[in-house]
Amino acid sequence: MTRETTVKATEPSSGTGLGTEIRLAGVTKDYGLASPAVDDISLTIEPGEFMTLLGPSGSGKTTTLNLVAGFETLTAGTISLNGADVGNVPPHRRNLGMLFQNYALFPHMSVAQNVAYPLRERKAGKEEIARKVADVLELVQLTGRDGDYPSQLSGGQQQRVALARAIVFEPKALLLDEPLGALDRNLRSALQVEIRRIHREVGSTFVFVTHDQEEAMNLSDRIALFNNGHIEQIGTPQQLYTEPETLFTARFLGDSNVFELGQAALDEKVAQDGESWIVEPGTVAAHPGVRASSAIVVRPEDVEVAGSRDAVPSGANAVRATVRDVEYMGSYRTLLLAMGAGGLPGRARTSALRGEYAIGDTVVIWWWPRAQRIVAA
Amino acid sequence: MTSPTKIGQVKTVQVDTGPALSRRRYTKVDPIPWWLKVLGGLVVAFFVLPTLVVIPMSFSDATTFQFPPKGFSWRLYENFFTNPVWLDALGNSFLVATLTAVLATVVGTAAAVALSRLQGRTAQFVRTLLMVPIVAPAIVVAVAVYISFLRWQLTGTVTGYVLAHTAIAVPYMIVSVTGALGGFDPQLLKASASLGASPLRSFVRVTMPLISRGILTGAIFAFIVSFDEVVIALFLRSPTFQTMPVQMYNSVTVEIDPTISAASSLMVAAVTIIFILPQLRRGRRGRRQESHADDT
Ligand SMILES: Nc1ncnc2c1ncn2[C@@H]1O[C@H](COP(=O)(O)OP(=O)(O)OP(=O)(O)O)[C@@H](O)[C@H]1O
Ligand SMILES: [Mg+2]
Numbered sequence: 300m301t302r303e304t305t306v307k308a309t310e311p312s313s314g315t316g317l318g319t320e321i322r323l324a325g326v327t328k329d330y331g332l333a334s335p336a337v338d339d340i341s342l343t344i345e346p347g348e349f350m351t352l353l354g355p356s357g358s359g360k361t362t363t364l365n366l367v368a369g370f371e372t373l374t375a376g377t378i379s380l381n382g383a384d385v386g387n388v389p390p391h392r393r394n395l396g397m398l399f400q401n402y403a404l405f406p407h408m409s410v411a412q413n414v415a416y417p418l419r420e421r422k423a424g425k426e427e428i429a430r431k432v433a434d435v436l437e438l439v440q441l442t443g444r445d446g447d448y449p450s451q452l453s454g455g456q457q458q459r460v461a462l463a464r465a466i467v468f469e470p471k472a473l474l475l476d477e478p479l480g481a482l483d484r485n486l487r488s489a490l491q492v493e494i495r496r497i498h499r500e501v502g503s504t505f506v507f508v509t510h511d512q513e514e515a516m517n518l519s520d521r522i523a524l525f526n527n528g529h530i531e532q533i534g535t536p537q538q539l540y541t542e543p544e545t546l547f548t549a550r551f552l553g554d555s556n557v558f559e560l561g562q563a564a565l566d567e568k569v570a571q572d573g574e575s576w577i578v579e580p581g582t583v584a585a586h587p588g589v590r591a592s593s594a595i596v597v598r599p600e601d602v603e604v605a606g607s608r609d610a611v612p613s614g615a616n617a618v619r620a621t622v623r624d625v626e627y628m629g630s631y632r633t634l635l636l637a638m639g640a641g642g643l644p645g646r647a648r649t650s651a652l653r654g655e656y657a658i659g660d661t662v663v664i665w666w667w668p669r670a671q672r673i674v675a676a
Numbered sequence: 677m678t679s680p681t682k683i684g685q686v687k688t689v690q691v692d693t694g695p696a697l698s699r700r701r702y703t704k705v706d707p708i709p710w711w712l713k714v715l716g717g718l719v720v721a722f723f724v725l726p727t728l729v730v731i732p733m734s735f736s737d738a739t740t741f742q743f744p745p746k747g748f749s750w751r752l753y754e755n756f757f758t759n760p761v762w763l764d765a766l767g768n769s770f771l772v773a774t775l776t777a778v779l780a781t782v783v784g785t786a787a788a789v790a791l792s793r794l795q796g797r798t799a800q801f802v803r804t805l806l807m808v809p810i811v812a813p814a815i816v817v818a819v820a821v822y823i824s825f826l827r828w829q830l831t832g833t834v835t836g837y838v839l840a841h842t843a844i845a846v847p848y849m850i851v852s853v854t855g856a857l858g859g860f861d862p863q864l865l866k867a868s869a870s871l872g873a874s875p876l877r878s879f880v881r882v883t884m885p886l887i888s889r890g891i892l893t894g895a896i897f898a899f900i901v902s903f904d905e906v907v908i909a910l911f912l913r914s915p916t917f918q919t920m921p922v923q924m925y926n927s928v929t930v931e932i933d934p935t936i937s938a939a940s941s942l943m944v945a946a947v948t949i950i951f952i953l954p955q956l957r958r959g960r961r962g963r964r965q966e967s968h969a970d971d972t
Contacts, residue, residue, distance in 0.1 A: 368866075368870060369869075370869070389869075389874075390866075390869040390870060391868075391869045391870070391871075391872050391873055391874050391878075392872075394872070396870060396871075397867065397870035399863055399866070399867065401863060403861065403863045403864055403866065403867035404867075405864060405867075405868075405882055407885045416871050416873075416881075417871035417872050420871060420873045420877065421872055461867075464871065465870070465871075468871070468872065474870075
């Protein structure tokens with residue numbers, strides 16, 4: 300993973316496309332609004348890695364990408380490509396490919412002319428251009444469309460032309476800002492597969508921005524989860540899903556049942572309460588770093604549903620709940636619940652084999668302590 | 677996945693007809709009622725007929741103004757093309773108008789592009805300020821130009837005419853280019869930069885081709901603004917340097933020379949041709965794009 304590449308600071312050269320390390324240190328962008336758009340972000344993207352910047356709208360993903368691309372100037376911090384600080388390098392000399400949500404193809408140029416554009420700017424020879432354009436159009440499965448104009452192509456095809464254009468000059472890395480955002484669902488998943496394949500074949504570093512958690516899970520080697528200008532958590536999709544460190548992460552990725560603890564849980568009083576929920580002594584209060592503001596998070600597929608408290612095995616944590624609705628999903632069904640005395644919304648995944656439940660039933664939801672995560676709020 | 681092999685075989689050839697296409701579509705959706713067409717025709721007649729009256733008059737063989745014209749002769753045109761005063765004036769006008777169009781194109785395009793990047797109050801203020809030459813009374817502008825040019829010794833010089841005409845032509849240029857830039861996606865410049873093009877290269881390869889119609893329209897307006905301009909020209913004229921409108925003015929007020937109807941007809945013809953030329957050019961370009969023959 301850690302390949303040594305030496306590149307001059309001012310001119311990231313073409314051709315060293317494979318495996319560029321992108322390092323952000325203390326990166327801040329302040330537009331003078333209430334809070335900085337990007338607030339002291341540090342992030343190292345490994346050579347050849349597929350890194351996704353995921354987060355809700357306005358969390359600073361695009362701003363971060365634009366800082367890397369050079370379209371915005373840093374308020375503070377440094378950005379380096381393969382160890383070379385690019386803070387003062389203008390965008391057109393950073394040698395980074397970029398993909399936009401609205402494709403940004405040049406409407407007055409044919410497919411071939413669009414794809415040849417970066418090669419022309421690099422003064423490539425006629426034959427080299429013809430060869431590379433043909434190769435890359437084959438890679439994105441658009442052979443034979445060279446003469447067409449962007450207006451003659453579908454959205455998916457246009458984005459594939461844009462992709463071809465962005466990789467044909469072997470950039471140091473590819474930056475993708477919600478490239479599939481304008482496409483319908485089927486096309487999205489088809490292009491996701493395509494982007495993954497091209498990432499494998501090209502082997503270059505990809506930085507992918509999206510607010511779609513499913514897309515992020517499907518594509519990424521690692522995800523940096525953005526919230527309000529800072530990074531909430533960085534990790535593999537698996538890590539973010541199974542080991543969320545914060546409530547925000549737990550809630551953003553997948554469905555979760557969340558119990559905010561409060562002082563009572565820390566004092567282990569809840570166990571005696573018995574009315575609505577039971578926490579086994581030692582499974583919460585003993586957790587390192589737990590605070591009154593912490594929360595318990597359990598995934599719907601990790602809970603079991605019992606008809607009464609007596610059916611809950613000892614050593615499990617449990618909560619009383621009312622069934623609000625049942626969603627039939629084919630192979631399984633999801634109970635939508637109102638949990639505990641406060642009627643917290645919750646979900647439990649179950650199947651017909653484990654018993655039928657109807658709207659209005661009172662049940663007890665239980666889970667083994669090892670399935671729960673205790674996260675900071 | 678859309679299967680690319682199949683699509684690859686379909687060779688639909690479609691020309692980017694731009695606004696023309698959408699205009700046709702509107703017509704289909706919402707047909708124009710007959711009375712609106714008649715009204716339109718009347719308005720056109722009202723504006724165009726007076727101008728066209730000079731054309732039959734220019735072929736008259738009378739020695740004074742007469743309408744309807746009597747007889748037919750090329751005499752007035754002969755007068756025009758054998759009289760060095762008229763020919764010089766025509767040459768001067770073409771020279772000044774061409775230089776004005778060039779200068780206004782450069783200055784106006786640059787200004788419009790710069791303004792399009794500005795936001796907020798300053799930009800609004802500058803935009804308004806640049807429109808002043810259009811709304812200010814021509815005589816006021818002319819007097820101001822005259823006074824300053826006297827001091828700078830620019831009266832009666834080509835430079836003086838070109839500078840003054842550029843000042844009043846630039847606003848038209850800005851309006852035209854700003855309009856074209858309205859439909860221009862600034863994201864294209866980001867794309868271009870990410871692909872390795874410097875800002876100047878991006879302007880030449882992306883911005884300019886996409887706003888060329890606006891630039892061309894503006895340049896034509898600039899040419900015609902200068903070609904038509906009388907008030908400033910009257911102030912700046914010298915015995916040795918006069919433009920067409922000034923010479924025409926002289927010929928009516930001083931000499932009462934019917935040659936003016938030939939001169940007027942030529943002006944009308946020149947202006948009309950200049951307006952129509954770009955339409956022809958557009959047609960050619962459309963066909964060229966269709967054949968996919970070009971390689972730029
Ligand atoms: N040019 C700008 N001037 C002022 N504020 C800006 C500018 N660009 C972005 N912002 C602000 O910075 C914050 C982050 O914006 P950014 O576009 O990076 O979000 P994002 O994560 O990409 O969101 P989305 O998913 O909606 O694209 C927002 O609050 C936005 O209003
Ligand atoms: Mg964004």
